[in-house]
Each structure stands twice: as C-alpha cells, then as structure tokens.
Amino acid sequence: MAFEYLAEQLAQQKLTHRFRQRQCIAKQQEANLFCNDKEYLNFSSNDYLGLNQHPDINHALQEGVSKFGVSSCSSSLVTGFSYAHNVLENTLCEWLNKPKCLLFNSGFSANHGLLSALACEQTQFWLDKLSHASLIDGALSGKAKVKRFLHNNYQQLEQLLLKKSLANNLIVSEGVFSMDGDQADINALQKIAQKHQAWLYLDDAHSLGIIGEKGQGSVSINPHVDIVMATFGKAVATSGAFIACDETLHDYLINFSRHYIYSTAMSPAIAWATNKSVEIIQKDNWRREKIAELSRLFAKSLNDNIEMIPTSSSIHAIIVGDEKKSLDIAEKLKAKGIWLTAIRPPTVPNGTSRLRVTICANHNKQDIKYLAENINKAIN
Ligand SMILES: Cc1ncc(COP(=O)(O)O)c(C=O)c1O
Structure with missing residues (x-):
C-alpha cells in the first residue's frame, strides 16, 4: 500500500508522547481563553503586549477594509x-x-524567503543551534554551506569563522530565543560579524515590541545589525512579517526571493491595522514595564527548586525534561483553569520538554501568583 509510513509515524508519535493535536479555541479575550465551554487563564499566548482586540487596531482594520x-x-x-x-x-x-x-x-516565509534567496554556492550560513525551523529550512534549501554553532557560544562561532573559506558569510541568530526566552548578545555578535566581514541577520520575532524603550527590538541594543526580520504575529498582534535591510538587499529580494515574488501580498487591511499597532507599541511603554514587573513577581513566587532560564523577555522556560511529565503537569494546570501548553521535541531538543510561560501585559498580579502557586504544587 502507498504511503504506509504515514500511519506508522503517527503511531510512533503516540508511543513517544509526541502526538500533536489542535484545540479549537472559541474565543480569546484579554488574558483568558474559552475552550469547550470552559474559561482558562492563558499563559501560552504570544500576544505579549496584550494588543489583540485593541479597539484602535480593530478600527484600523475596518478602515483598511473599506479603503483598500x-x-x-x-x-x-x-x-x-x-x-x-x-x-x-x-x-x-x-x-x-x-x-x-x-x-x-x-x-x-520571510526567513525562508531571505535565506533561500541568498543560498548560492559562494555563501555560508552560520546559525545558532537553537534557530527557528524556518531559518534552518531556509538555510538548507539551496547550495550554500551551513554550519550551526552551539547556542550563544560566540567563542565557538569565532573559532569556526577563522576557518571560513567563502567570501559571503551570514551569521544568523534570534534576538530572543522562542523556546528558551534567553537573549543573544547582540553587541558581541555585531562585533564578530564586523571583524570577520560577515553580515548579521537577526530574527526578532520575540524581541520586537518587548526590547527597547520604544519596542524596536535588537536594533535598540545595536543599530548596526545588518538585517532584521520580525513577524507581526506576536507582540504586534496582527499577522505577516517584514525584513529591514539596506537598499541593495531590498532590491535583490524583490528580484530574487521566490517567496516574495510568487505569493499574493499580505492583506492591505492587515497592513493598515499593523501600522496602527506599531504606533501604539511605540508610545505604550507601560506595557513593557508591566511585563518586566510581572516577570519579577513570577520568579519571586516560584519555589527555589524550580529553575527558570533568565530573560528580559516575556518568555519564561521551565525545563521539565520528560515529555510525559510535562504533559501531566500541563494537564494538572488545566484542571485548575490554567492554559499552559507543554512544549516537546522536536520543537525543543530531546530531553528538554518544558513549560513555556508567556507573561503578557494583560495579566495582573493575581494571575501571576495563582500561576506560580499551581506550578509549585504541580512540579514537586
Ligand atoms: C523565532 C521565530 N521566527 C519565525 C517565526 C514564524 O513567524 P510566523 O508565525 O509569522 O510565520 C516564529 C513563530 O512562529 C518564531 O518563533
């Protein structure tokens, strides 16, 4: 029979507690979500700044629909x-x-579109080991050489770069890492890139809106980053993405990025709403301050035996290790009205299944204390 491996691989997923299923969410409102007629406090959302359903963004979307x-x-x-x-x-x-x-x-599509457009024989990509799937797939999609360095290990990256054999080198990292919530050292990376005549490409999916006084992400730390990508699907609370770069690369992508050329452009109404969201992000510094304050409270409220990866972002990773154990903890939390999706391989490396807590500007102190109290009980 054709394609027998489909059923075989699904059975294997179930056996190893890695089977993935979707849940149909009826509604998301502020920090709550509604599923199967039950209400949950949501700690798995990437709407870090709490902008989803913001009346001005909703209004801009409607205006965008009528105009464009x-x-x-x-x-x-x-x-x-x-x-x-x-x-x-x-x-x-x-x-x-x-x-x-x-x-x-x-x-x-932005990550894949850029890397595949640059992936020719004279190019080498240097990727942080924890790079997002879209970066890995994009890097591997063409004829470029690809090398992955140990996560945030710039000593190793420098040693590798000393042996580089090609003229065109692109260092690729995330600003804030999606599953660990820790940060790249942007200044160190920029220095290394400059020293080795490489370009630096940062995926700021989880930094944009959160890092910097006006939420500019990694460029607020170092303005000389060559290329920045960010999605609108997280803190910006719309959808789509952008690449910010110089004029030559911009024109090159328009001419050679197959994702850009052969795809219907993003909805203009969403672009209009996104523009409003970016305006709000720049002026509502209180949203970033609130995330920082609630994150401190969360760290303080957890038992001493629970280790969290340090971060200035919204993402707080508690490594559990085993797939089954992290699913069990997530189930216990669900019974208490807390939605916290367990993250398992292959999204994260083997043996590092985890709870990925996202603290957002629409949570309050009581929500955070309730979460910490229940994690303390569920984990010990
Ligand atoms: C680091 C990172 N890069 C890229 C993406 C892809 O963005 P999008 O959801 O807009 O496709 C995501 C998440 O989805 C991400 O976490």
Whole structure:
C-alpha cells in the first residue's frame, strides 16, 4: 500500500508522547481563553503586549477594509503592493532606523524567503543551534554551506569563522530565543560579524515590541545589525512579517526571493491595522514595564527548586525534561483553569520538554501568583 509510513509515524508519535493535536479555541479575550465551554487563564499566548482586540487596531482594520479591501488581489510585483503596504514599510523604517523594509505573509516565509534567496554556492550560513525551523529550512534549501554553532557560544562561532573559506558569510541568530526566552548578545555578535566581514541577520520575532524603550527590538541594543526580520504575529498582534535591510538587499529580494515574488501580498487591511499597532507599541511603554514587573513577581513566587532560564523577555522556560511529565503537569494546570501548553521535541531538543510561560501585559498580579502557586504544587 502507498504511503504506509504515514500511519506508522503517527503511531510512533503516540508511543513517544509526541502526538500533536489542535484545540479549537472559541474565543480569546484579554488574558483568558474559552475552550469547550470552559474559561482558562492563558499563559501560552504570544500576544505579549496584550494588543489583540485593541479597539484602535480593530478600527484600523475596518478602515483598511473599506479603503483598500481585504485582499491585495495579486503578488506585490503585479498590483498587490498598495498605499497601505507602503505606509507600513515607511513606518517600520522610521521606527527601526533602517533604510528599507519589505513585507512578507509570515515570519516563516520571510526567513525562508531571505535565506533561500541568498543560498548560492559562494555563501555560508552560520546559525545558532537553537534557530527557528524556518531559518534552518531556509538555510538548507539551496547550495550554500551551513554550519550551526552551539547556542550563544560566540567563542565557538569565532573559532569556526577563522576557518571560513567563502567570501559571503551570514551569521544568523534570534534576538530572543522562542523556546528558551534567553537573549543573544547582540553587541558581541555585531562585533564578530564586523571583524570577520560577515553580515548579521537577526530574527526578532520575540524581541520586537518587548526590547527597547520604544519596542524596536535588537536594533535598540545595536543599530548596526545588518538585517532584521520580525513577524507581526506576536507582540504586534496582527499577522505577516517584514525584513529591514539596506537598499541593495531590498532590491535583490524583490528580484530574487521566490517567496516574495510568487505569493499574493499580505492583506492591505492587515497592513493598515499593523501600522496602527506599531504606533501604539511605540508610545505604550507601560506595557513593557508591566511585563518586566510581572516577570519579577513570577520568579519571586516560584519555589527555589524550580529553575527558570533568565530573560528580559516575556518568555519564561521551565525545563521539565520528560515529555510525559510535562504533559501531566500541563494537564494538572488545566484542571485548575490554567492554559499552559507543554512544549516537546522536536520543537525543543530531546530531553528538554518544558513549560513555556508567556507573561503578557494583560495579566495582573493575581494571575501571576495563582500561576506560580499551581506550578509549585504541580512540579514537586
Ligand atoms: C523565532 C521565530 N521566527 C519565525 C517565526 C514564524 O513567524 P510566523 O508565525 O509569522 O510565520 C516564529 C513563530 O512562529 C518564531 O518563533
């Protein structure tokens, strides 16, 4: 029979407690979600700044629909690039102080679209070991050489770079790592890139909106990062993504990135709503301050035997290790009205299944204390 391996592999997933299933969420409101007629406190959302359902963003979306329509109706190189996209690109350039920006339909497609466009024989990619799947797939998609360095281990990266054999080198890292919540040392990476005549590419999916006084992410730490990508699907609370870079790379991507060329442009109404969200992010510093304050409270409220990876982001990873154990803890928390998805391999390395807690600006102190109290009970 054809494709017998499908059923075999699914059975194996079940056996190893790695079987993935979706849950249909009826509604997400503030820090709560509703599923199967039950209400839960949500600690798995990437809406870090609590902007989903913000009335001004909702209004901008409706305005965008009436002005430009829901669909862009074609790819950007045909007639899909509209005034709404142009405004958003300019806002992003000004915010991040970068010459050019280019919009994509998702972060996955932006990462894949950039790396596959650069993946020729004369290129080598140097990726942090914990890079997102889209970065790995993009890097491996073409003829470029690919080397992964140990997570945040810049000594190893430098040693490897000393032996580089190709002229075009791109160092790739995340600003804040998605599953660990820890941060790259942006200044160290930029220095290394400069010293070895490499470019630095940062995936700021989990930094944008959170890091920096106006939420600019990694460029607030070092303005000389060559290329920045971020998705709008996390703190920005819409969808789509952008790449910020210089003019030459911008034009190169428009000409050679297959994801950009052969895909319908993102919805102009969403671009319009995203522009409003970026305005709010820049001025609502209280949202970033609240995440920091609640994160401190969370760390203080956990039992001493529970270890969390240090971070200034919204993501707080508690490593449990075993798949089954992390699923059991997540189930116990669910019974207490807490939604906290257990993260298992292959999303994270073997033996590092974990609880990935996201603290958002729409949580309050009581929510955090309730979470910590129940994690303390569920883990010991
Ligand atoms: C680090 C990182 N990069 C890229 C992406 C992909 O972004 P998107 O969800 O917009 O495809 C994600 C998450 O989904 C992510 O965590």
